Amino acid sequence: MKFKDQFRTGWRNLSRQKLRTTLTIFAIVIGAVSVTVMLSLVTSAKGFLMSSFEKTGEDRRVIVTPVTGLSYGDARWQTWSDGTGKKIDDAAITALAAVPGVTSVTPIVGAQYYDSARSATTEVSISNSFMLGYLANGSVMRDVTHGRALEASDDSGGVLVSRSIVENLGFKDNLEGAIGQKIRLKPRKDFSEMMKDVEVTIVGIMFADGDAIDMTLKFALDTSPVFERCDGGGPNTQPTCTKESDVLRNGYPAAYINIENKDNADVIVDEVKKLGYGGAAGQEEINSQSQAFTILGAVLGGIGGIALLVAAIGVINTMVMATLERTREIGIMRATGATKSTVRSLFTVEAGVLGFMGGLFGIVLSFGVAILLNGVLNQQLEDGGISERNIITIPPQISIIVILVTTLIGMVAGRLPARRAANLDPVEALRYE
Amino acid sequence: MALIQCTNLKKVYTVGGEEVRALDGVSLSVEAGDFIAICGPSGSGKSTLANVIGGLDQPDSGSVVVEGMDLAEAKDKQLSEYRNKHIGFVFQSFNLQAHESALENVISPLVLGGVGKKKERVEKGMAALARVGLTDRAKHKPTELSGGQRQRVAIARALVNEPSLIIADEPTGNLDSSRGADVMKELERLNDEGITLLVITHDPTVASRAKRVIEIKDGKITEKAGAR
Numbered sequence: 001m002k003f004k005d006q007f008r009t010g011w012r013n014l015s016r017q018k019l020r021t022t023l024t025i026f027a028i029v030i031g032a033v034s035v036t037v038m039l040s041l042v043t044s045a046k047g048f049l050m051s052s053f054e055k056t057g058e059d060r061r062v063i064v065t066p067v068t069g070l071s072y073g074d075a076r077w078q079t080w081s082d083g084t085g086k087k088i089d090d091a092a093i094t095a096l097a098a099v100p101g102v103t104s105v106t107p108i109v110g111a112q113y114y115d116s117a118r119s120a121t122t123e124v125s126i127s128n129s130f131m132l133g134y135l136a137n138g139s140v141m142r143d144v145t146h147g148r149a150l151e152a153s154d155d156s157g158g159v160l161v162s163r164s165i166v167e168n169l170g171f172k173d174n175l176e177g178a179i180g181q182k183i184r185l186k187p188r189k190d191f192s193e194m195m196k197d198v199e200v201t202i203v204g205i206m207f208a209d210g211d212a213i214d215m216t217l218k219f220a221l222d223t224s225p226v227f228e229r230c231d232g233g234g235p236n237t238q239p240t241c242t243k244e245s246d247v248l249r250n251g252y253p254a255a256y257i258n259i260e261n262k263d264n265a266d267v268i269v270d271e272v273k274k275l276g277y278g279g280a281a282g283q284e285e286i287n288s289q290s291q292a293f294t295i296l297g298a299v300l301g302g303i304g305g306i307a308l309l310v311a312a313i314g315v316i317n318t319m320v321m322a323t324l325e326r327t328r329e330i331g332i333m334r335a336t337g338a339t340k341s342t343v344r345s346l347f348t349v350e351a352g353v354l355g356f357m358g359g360l361f362g363i364v365l366s367f368g369v370a371i372l373l374n375g376v377l378n379q380q381l382e383d384g385g386i387s388e389r390n391i392i393t394i395p396p397q398i399s400i401i402v403i404l405v406t407t408l409i410g411m412v413a414g415r416l417p418a419r420r421a422a423n424l425d426p427v428e429a430l431r432y433e
Numbered sequence: 434m435a436l437i438q439c440t441n442l443k444k445v446y447t448v449g450g451e452e453v454r455a456l457d458g459v460s461l462s463v464e465a466g467d468f469i470a471i472c473g474p475s476g477s478g479k480s481t482l483a484n485v486i487g488g489l490d491q492p493d494s495g496s497v498v499v500e501g502m503d504l505a506e507a508k509d510k511q512l513s514e515y516r517n518k519h520i521g522f523v524f525q526s527f528n529l530q531a532h533e534s535a536l537e538n539v540i541s542p543l544v545l546g547g548v549g550k551k552k553e554r555v556e557k558g559m560a561a562l563a564r565v566g567l568t569d570r571a572k573h574k575p576t577e578l579s580g581g582q583r584q585r586v587a588i589a590r591a592l593v594n595e596p597s598l599i600i601a602d603e604p605t606g607n608l609d610s611s612r613g614a615d616v617m618k619e620l621e622r623l624n625d626e627g628i629t630l631l632v633i634t635h636d637p638t639v640a641s642r643a644k645r646v647i648e649i650k651d652g653k654i655t656e657k658a659g660a661r
Binding site for chain 1: 484487489490509510513514516517518522524528529530532541542544545546547590594
């Protein structure tokens with residue numbers, strides 16, 4: 001029997017029991033939708049994360065710290081040095097820049113000296129803001145949504161601020177309008193005697209978690225408080241007092257290395273360690289997060305898989321019923337020349353059609369669910385200050401795989417009833433009432 | 434050479450713990466063009482003999498040789514092809530697929546055998562329906578046909594692959610005497626055209642039309658001369 005005829009016969013037999021067929025397909029649809037949506041959600045979230053890593057250059061970054069043994073995640077928080085570990089000074093920066101494969105080295109300092117920012121009309125508290133100073137040479141990239149990234153010329157006082165600060169400054173409905181605006185940063189109370197207000201210009205708005213202000217390193221050092229430090233004693237036991245900043249005394253808390261080839265990160269980290277510093281690659285963090293997403297995907301996919309398993313039992317049930325109801329038909333087919341293998345394929349194809357239809361409708365419905373969820377999520381993201389993104393996108397390969405898998409599940413589930421049908425004794429089957 | 438040569442066929446069933454000898458050393462030679470009636474009481478083994486000759490069942494021992502092939506030793510694929518190409522079955526209860534039209538029922542052996550394309554199948558199916566005078570009922574479902582018409586559709590299905598042998602198991606059993614006579618006339622006409630006919634019956638009027646009458650009792654056969 002030709003495959004085309006088997007398919008046609010299978011389709012026809014299924015349409016004889018419309019309600020049962022619809023319900024069986026519906027069960028597969030539920031399984032297919034749950035697998036598709038969950039896998040797509042994880043894949044999309046993973047892609048979103050990976051692209052943000054790429055946008056900020058973290059896939060090609062190694063963080064150098066004075067102390068050794070920090071993970072990348074912890075190294076990111078090294079914005080202040082208390083002098084422990086090996087001092088990262090300008091000579092160290094030069095030495096790190098000389099490591100083959102390194103394209104740039106950027107020292108980083110925290111600049112938590114201010115507690116409020118004032119525009120022409122509004123004053124907002126920035127005491128909980130994450131403030132960072134770095135060289136604007138490109139090795140610390142930001143996902144800039146409006147305006148531009150920091151440039152070397154911003155030493156004169158340009159800053160990059162996160163969207164929430166801009167909104168609080170009164171630019172909620174006119175983010176673009178904030179670019180070029182001057183704001184005054186007011187020092188914290190404990191620094192107010194050592195520091196004065198400083199006027200800076202907003203050059204760009206960055207996509208960042210929470211409140212954050214980025215400024216160039218020179219500007220950060222210029223505006224940092226200078227402490228008086230007195231050491232030991234001279235010949236007449238008079239202490240020698242000098243004025244210097246924390247940074248100059250203890251070195252930079254961290255340096256970001258930008259590397260040429262992301263696959264080379266391990267080698268660079270080793271080189272950094274040879275120089276006596278701690279080193280951690282962004283790739284490490286990306287790998288561990290990527291792995292976490294893979295595990296999450298497997299778990300969520302597994303939950304969806306359970307729905308598919310239940311659907312498979314539905315297929316078995318439907319096909320067992322079909323073989324029982326059609327015992328006599330099977331006998332007639334056998335009498336008129338159907339081989340065992342023809343009967344087996346007929347029922348297997350029929351079960352496969354159930355799986356295929358379930359997968360197909362499941363994918364169609366998944367697209368609907370994705371559109372619906374994206375609508376809701378986009379609104380939430382928009383409200384949260386993140387420009388509109390479609391979080392759930394169903395990759396074409398997932399669609400194809402889901403349809404193939406449901407078809408296969410149908411065929412495997414139909415295998416047992418199909419064998420039962422094929423092995424019926426034709427004489428007995430013809431007598432079946 | 435005989436069309437079918439059965440030698441020492443034995444087949445034992447166990448029913449309710451008791452052995453029933455359905456075939457007990459049956460030897461039979463069927464010539465091309467024969468019209469044989471197999472008669473006997475219920476449970477005598479006549480259907481078993483027909484099923485073994487038709488390749489639906491296999492004997493415990495003995496041989497059924499058709500065109501050099503021993504059906505007793507044949508594999509499922511060979512038996513199925515034999516049923517498809519060489520045998521046409523006509524059953525007491527018609528055994529038509531209720532969800533298919535008369536034409537679809539008739540061409541089902543062609544579909545199962547993978548013969549030709551749709552157009553060719555329809556042509557052959559319509560030709561078979563024409564031979565039993567039912568072309569105007571081609572699109573009717575079996576439920577829309579009378580008992581006699583249903584049996585003629587079954588005959589058309591048996592004919593469609595130009596078989597050498599038609600096995601009819603009580604073909605008139607579910608019909609009144611006049612419709613039954615029509616069906617028998619149809620089968621006789623096919624026999625006159627050269628198709629070998631094996632009719633299982635316990636109806637003496639049906640048996641009386643055969644060229645050869647074989648009585649079967651407790652799995653053993655005795656042959657009487659036919660009326661024709």
